[in-house]
Amino acid sequence: SIVVEDDRTGLSITTLKRAIADNLFYNQGKFPTIASKNDYYLALAYTVRDRLVHHWLNTVQTYLKQEVKVVCYLSAEFLMGPHLNNNLINLGIESRIRQAVEELGLDFQELVDQEEEPGLGNGGLGRLAACYLDSMATLEIPAIGYGIRYEFGIFDQEIRDGWQVEITDKWLQYGNPWEIARPEYSVQVNLGGHTETYVDRDGNYRVRWLPDRVIKGIPYDTPIVGYQVNTANTLRLWKAEAIESFNFQTFNIGNYYGAVNEKIYSENITKVLYPNDEQLQGKQLRLEQQYFFVSCSLQDMIRLHLSTGNSLDTFDGKFAIQLNDTHPAIAIAELMRLLIDERFMDWEQAWSITEKSFGYTNHTLLPEALEKWSLELFNRLLPRHLEIIYEINRRFLDRVRIKYPQDNDKLARLSLIDETGARYVRMAHLACVGSHAINGVAELHTHLLQQTVLKDFYQLFPEKFSNKTNGVTPRRWMVLSNPRLTKLICSKIGDSWIKNLDELRKLEQFVDDSAFCQQWQQIKQEVKQDLAIRIRQRTGIIVNPNSLFDIQAKRIHEYKRQHLNALHIITLYNCLKQNPNLDVIPRTFIFGGKAAPGYWMAKLMIKLINSVGEIVNQDPDICDRMKVVFFPDYNVTNAQPIYPAADLSEQISTAGKEASGTGNMKFSLNGALTIGTLDGANVEIREEVGAENFFLFGLTAAEVQQLKTKGYNPRDYYNSNPQLKAAIDLINSGFFSHGDTELFKPLTESLLNYDPYLLFADYQSYIDCQKKVSQAFRDRANWTKMSILNVARMGKFSSDRAIKEYCRDIWNVAPVPIELED
Numbered sequence: 001s002i003v004v005e006d007d008r009t010g011l012s013i014t015t016l017k018r019a020i021a022d023n024l025f026y027n028q029g030k031f032p033t034i035a036s037k038n039d040y041y042l043a044l045a046y047t048v049r050d051r052l053v054h055h056w057l058n059t060v061q062t063y064l065k066q067e068v069k070v071v072c073y074l075s076a077e078f079l080m081g082p083h084l085n086n087n088l089i090n091l092g093i094e095s096r097i098r099q100a101v102e103e104l105g106l107d108f109q110e111l112v113d114q115e116e117e118p119g120l121g122n123g124g125l126g127r128l129a130a131c132y133l134d135s136m137a138t139l140e141i142p143a144i145g146y147g148i149r150y151e152f153g154i155f156d157q158e159i160r161d162g163w164q165v166e167i168t169d170k171w172l173q174y175g176n177p178w179e180i181a182r183p184e185y186s187v188q189v190n191l192g193g194h195t196e197t198y199v200d201r202d203g204n205y206r207v208r209w210l211p212d213r214v215i216k217g218i219p220y221d222t223p224i225v226g227y228q229v230n231t232a233n234t235l236r237l238w239k240a241e242a243i244e245s246f247n248f249q250t251f252n253i254g255n256y257y258g259a260v261n262e263k264i265y266s267e268n269i270t271k272v273l274y275p276n277d278e279q280l281q282g283k284q285l286r287l288e289q290q291y292f293f294v295s296c297s298l299q300d301m302i303r304l305h306l307s308t309g310n311s312l313d314t315f316d317g318k319f320a321i322q323l324n325d326t327h328p329a330i331a332i333a334e335l336m337r338l339l340i341d342e343r344f345m346d347w348e349q350a351w352s353i354t355e356k357s358f359g360y361t362n363h364t365l366l367p368e369a370l371e372k373w374s375l376e377l378f379n380r381l382l383p384r385h386l387e388i389i390y391e392i393n394r395r396f397l398d399r400v401r402i403k404y405p406q407d408n409d410k411l412a413r414l415s416l417i418d419e420t421g422a423r424y425v426r427m428a429h430l431a432c433v434g435s436h437a438i439n440g441v442a443e444l445h446t447h448l449l450q451q452t453v454l455k456d457f458y459q460l461f462p463e464k465f466s467n468k469t470n471g472v473t474p475r476r477w478m479v480l481s482n483p484r485l486t487k488l489i490c491s492k493i494g495d496s497w498i499k500n501l502d503e504l505r506k507l508e509q510f511v512d513d514s515a516f517c518q519q520w521q522q523i524k525q526e527v528k529q530d531l532a533i534r535i536r537q538r539t540g541i542i543v544n545p546n547s548l549f550d551i552q553a554k555r556i557h558e559y560k561r562q563h564l565n566a567l568h569i570i571t572l573y574n575c576l577k578q579n580p581n582l583d584v585i586p587r588t589f590i591f592g593g594k595a596a597p598g599y600w601m602a603k604l605m606i607k608l609i610n611s612v613g614e615i616v617n618q619d620p621d622i623c624d625r626m627k628v629v630f631f632p633d634y635n636v637t638n639a640q641p642i643y644p645a646a647d648l649s650e651q652i653s654t655a656g657k658e659a660s661g662t663g664n665m666k667f668s669l670n671g672a673l674t675i676g677t678l679d680g681a682n683v684e685i686r687e688e689v690g691a692e693n694f695f696l697f698g699l700t701a702a703e704v705q706q707l708k709t710k711g712y713n714p715r716d717y718y719n720s721n722p723q724l725k726a727a728i729d730l731i732n733s734g735f736f737s738h739g740d741t742e743l744f745k746p747l748t749e750s751l752l753n754y755d756p757y758l759l760f761a762d763y764q765s766y767i768d769c770q771k772k773v774s775q776a777f778r779d780r781a782n783w784t785k786m787s788i789l790n791v792a793r794m795g796k797f798s799s800d801r802a803i804k805e806y807c808r809d810i811w812n813v814a815p816v817p818i819e820l821e822d
């Protein structure tokens with residue numbers, strides 16, 4: 001019989017080739033002869049999208065029909081990374097597509113490289129949201145990711161003369177084949193103005209908000225395909241536009257330019273991602289962004305809920321709303337407003353629904369990163385929400401007063417309003433009071449939360465608190481980024497570990513199999529060679545793939561201590577200069593990461609690394625025993641080939657400062673050994689892989705605390721440690737800065753006089769530990785064994801495990817398998 005495959009869904013090589021050609025002609029409007037690589041990429045992307053649409057529509061329809069409970073993951077950031085390759089892997093059609101592309105005479109990798117990644121996040125927090133969407137789809141958990149469709153994502157980084165230069169990220173300029181606009185589900189969002197009370201027909205006092213601005217939110221949907229399942233969940237991102245009626249009013253008066261201006265002003269809200277992580281900027285536009293996407297998302301949930309004929313009384317049974325840090329915490333006041341002012345529910349019922357719906361994840365202990373908004377700004381932008389927050393606070397403090405009579409300090413510490421100086425709304429307090437569940441992102445982090453920043457809330461509501469250690473998706477961070485290692489592992493233990501990462505344990509039985517170890521080492525060598533080529537292309541620096549690849553890739557921040565790494569490099573350099581024939585293990589030091597554009601110290605750290613590299617890399621005495629590379633524009637795309645190539649993963653933050661870290665997991669999953677402090681998830685990684693397979697150094701969080709209490713004087717360490725003194729003095733001498741003795745003064749002076757992150761206190765311990773690393777690397781057979789054991793014992797750090805815990809302990813949701821009707 002003759003089988004005729006549909007061009008939109010067929011999977012035979014012939015059909016796929018025809019579909020790509022068809023999309024090129026009809027979507028791109030190009031003949032093959034004049035089509036650019038990007039045209040071919042888009043034709044390919046549409047071909048892949050066609051093949052997931054039925055998964056997507058069936059998923060949405062199943063959720064609606066079965067009236068299931070849905071997880072709504074609210075996040076100001078989703079750092080998704082490129083979609084094409086990920087969708088191919090999760091759909092299981094990678095090899096067919098590759099063959100079809102190659103039979104058309106095209107280079108598959110070249111087309112994949114055309115995709116501009118959606119960089120809609122800063123770092124860990126945004127990438128965690130992306131890993132969680134992947135896991136929820138794979139575990140068949142009904143979920144919607146709600147966020148902001150920034151027109152400009154995180155800036156692209158260039159390095160010029162050793163300094164970071166920021167370039168606008170125009171990710172949408174050639175079109176985005178993965179999103180579908182849904183203008184029919186647009187909503188309106190109010191801002192500014194004032195409130196007034198009125199009495200309704202039944203004699204009830206009501207409040208209405210008379211805003212002075214109204215903005216339209218348009219949803220753009222992207223499918224999130226699960227691995228080897230039919231589920232395709234939705235990422236729904238909101239774009240701000242002007243509402244037509246506003247323009248028309250102005251237009252009718254004859255003020256055409258005023259009308260257009262209004263449009264520009266409204267569209268500003270979703271223009272650009274704020275590129276700061278872990279440091280607060282109390283900017284009005286940022287609060288507008290947060291409220292905008294939160295209001296759009298809650299209105300969308302209410303529309304969905306009512307569309308299936310439900311009443312709002314059952315809202316909390318159908319939605320589990322997770323707050324990714326406090327950025328969306330205004331949702332608590334907004335849901336109250338929607339229920340009370342717009343749906344006329346009474347306060348008690350609205351509050352009960354709100355509390356049951358929300359969960360709050362905290363991602364930081366740094367006091368400077370805790371969000372607070374001045375009452376003045378809050379009142380100007382969200383006058384009704386401020387009233388609601390006052391009322392939440394009044395009722396909350398009444399309860400506190402009963403539990404702790406006559407403890408005014410306690411009340412002041414717990415209050416949603418900070419009145420210690422200029423007055424602020426404390427967003428973390430709002431999140432704690434309005435949520436039924438509060439969690440940290442690693443065991444140590446959760447413990448410290450309970451003992452420090454949220455101590456009073458923990459005493460009040462111990463039952464709300466739990467830990468949910470972060471995880472990463474093995475689909476992107478192993479299968480996609482490290483195909484060679486994936487293949488080797490599959491050849492030994494099959495492929496079910498991809499969905500059940502604990503099965504990596506089965507690799508332990510091969511640690512003494514010399515052929516296997518050989519293959520393992522061979523693969524590490526090959527991916528290091530690949531990275532060496534990329535490094536040469538991007539920086540011109542030639543590195544030795546046989547050297548130890550020592551990598552620190554993450555946002556640049558003082559607490560992450562990239563400059564401690566730099567001090568080790570300088571110390572090693574001094575040793576080699578003093579003792580040119582020293583037999584050392586050749587090392588390549590690789591850095592990657594962006595600095596917030598307004599964070600001068602972080603930018604100076606980048607300059608220092610590049611300046612040290614410039615001297616070290618061309619010093620003939622060093623030969624190729626040391627190379628220092630700053631790999632520019634660290635993002636998801638560039639991270640993918642970096643993790644697999646690491647021998648050593650640098651996780652060296654001051655203990656107690658890194659909430660979890662997730663890069664630490666990606667490195668270890670790809671067979672790097674970790675040099676690290678007892679901070680964040682490092683503690684649990686070490687527990688899992690075994691102390692003997694982890695290079696530990698530095699003070700513990702408790703010791704850091706003690707030292708600070710006792711009085712820390714960094715200059716004492718400088719004066720008493722000749723190696724440390726030599727390193728600092730060399731920087732100050734202008735040796736790395738063409739004789740400029742001033743350039744790095746802000747950095748060295750800060751260390752000598754304050755050193756808030758205790759680099760000097762941990763310096764010697766770090767140097768000694770690095771010596772042990774070098775010694776260990778000499779025994780390559782044993783190093784390989786440790787590398788295998790690291791991978792074999794990483795099962796815990798799958799985001800699948802983390803999501804299962806959220807489902808069980810916080811969301812109370814279960815898998816909903818999707819059947820494909822044909």
Ligand code: 26Q
Nearest residue numbers: 124125128274277278363441658659660661662
């Ligand atoms: C807040 C207000 C105004 C502007 C920007 C911000 C802002 C934006 C992003 C504040 C913080 C962030 C990002 C924080 C972040 O990435 N935290 C990291 O979260 C990871 C996932 O849990 C952890 O692994 C990291 O330890 C933590 O640093």
